[in-house]
Amino acid sequence: MTECNLALWYRQFGDPIDVLTLESSPLAPRPADLLRVQMHYAPINASDLIPITGAYRHRVAPPQVAGYEGVGTVIAAPPSFQHRVGQRVLPLRGVGCWQHYVDIDPQLAIPVPEDIPSTLAARAYINPLAALLMLQQWPVSGKNVLITAGGSACALLLAQWAQLHGAHQVVVEYRASAHAERLHTLGLTALQDTAQETLKAVSAQTDIVFDAVGGDVGQLIWQALPEHAQFVAYGVLSGTPVKVNANRPALHWFHVRHTLGDIGAAQWQQLFFALWPLLHNSECGEVEIFPLSEWRAAIESYHQSGRSRKPMLCLYR
Known part of the structure; x- marks a missing residue:
């Protein structure tokens, strides 16, 4: 048969x-x-x-x-x-x-x-590897970090690992109220997307943004950032990319596929050697x-x- x-x-x-x-x-x-x-x-x-x-x-x-x-x-x-x-x-x-x-x-x-x-x-691949590579490319030690899409798997890992990498402050934006308790339990400052004035104030003190939303939320954040800030866009869950009309604050598009490029087998395996201990000890x-x-x-x-x-x-x- x-x-x-x-x-x-x-x-x-x-x-x-x-x-x-x-x-x-x-x-x-x-x-x-x-x-x-x-x-x-x-x-x-x-x-x-x-x-x-x-x-x-x-x-x-x-x-x-x-x-x-x-x-x-x-x-x-x-x-x-x-x-x-x-x-x-x-x-x-x-x-x-x-x-x-x-x-x-x-x-x-x-x-x-x-x-x-x-x-x-x-x-272990799509979201964890993206989080790891972004934190390697844009170090957060001593910096104020703002992360959007707080209900997503990648944002959850980014927030925890930003803390491990020595970020001064990690604020996580979320949409649905159901996500707030988990974020607070992890010791994160959680901010609902409807609190626009607070979100603007936080953005004005932010050094690095990791954004998976785009749309109105992403646009509001980018416009409120200080000029030295880095805005890393790794997704467009809203369906509308952030539009920029100036060189600063800098907007970077991140894609795992582009970052890996033609990475060799040994380097590919090494990424996961670094990833497994992080995953094992994370929520x-x-x-x-x-x-x-x-x-x-x-x-x-x-x-x-x-x-x-x-x-x-x-x-x-």
Whole structure:
């Protein structure tokens, strides 16, 4: 009997709910030089959903299997990598992760330490790596930091790690009231987006902004910043980028893909050696598990305002 692979494909651009389809097909033979990974979990991120809409059609074209990160177990390998069979890995920088099986270059597959739960490992790429790289590129020691989108996974990590990196003050802007308690519990100054005058006053004393929202909130912050400030835009959740009409304060666009460039395998692996201890000791939020067959419900959950748990697809059979 031929074994099958189940995968979430999009064969045209559009709303993910409308264009994603769960398809079963015979499992192709494993390429001789690749690992075969049986997937366990894959989270749902904005960066998974936005390409499906066609927003990045200059570099992403259907048909594609969706999903950019996840965790699984190596079930087959080339002879020189047999020691990796049975190992949990992140099969990254290859094909889409929203499927039962992924084949990946052994040099790019990231080993997962034993003390990292699979539901945390599955989320270790998109948001944590972005947070780590931004803090490396724009050091925060001794500075006043303002972070938007306080309900998001990346903002939560940025805020905690900015504290670890010696920021003088970390203020986190949020939209839904449900996020305030968690931010306060972490010792962060939390500020709701409706408190515009306070947000202006805080912005006027800010050195570095990490913004994932854009729109009215991002625009208000940029306009209130002192000239020496750095405004780092790494997302546009509002759908409207911040517009600037001056060189100062400086606005920088950050993309993990551009920052990594053609990074070599050794450097790629080293990034995660630095990342695992940080993740292990951080508040990363809870997850809500959805079977792959319930992918629509998972995406709908992702879009819920005030959501406290990260939707995650279970890719076990």
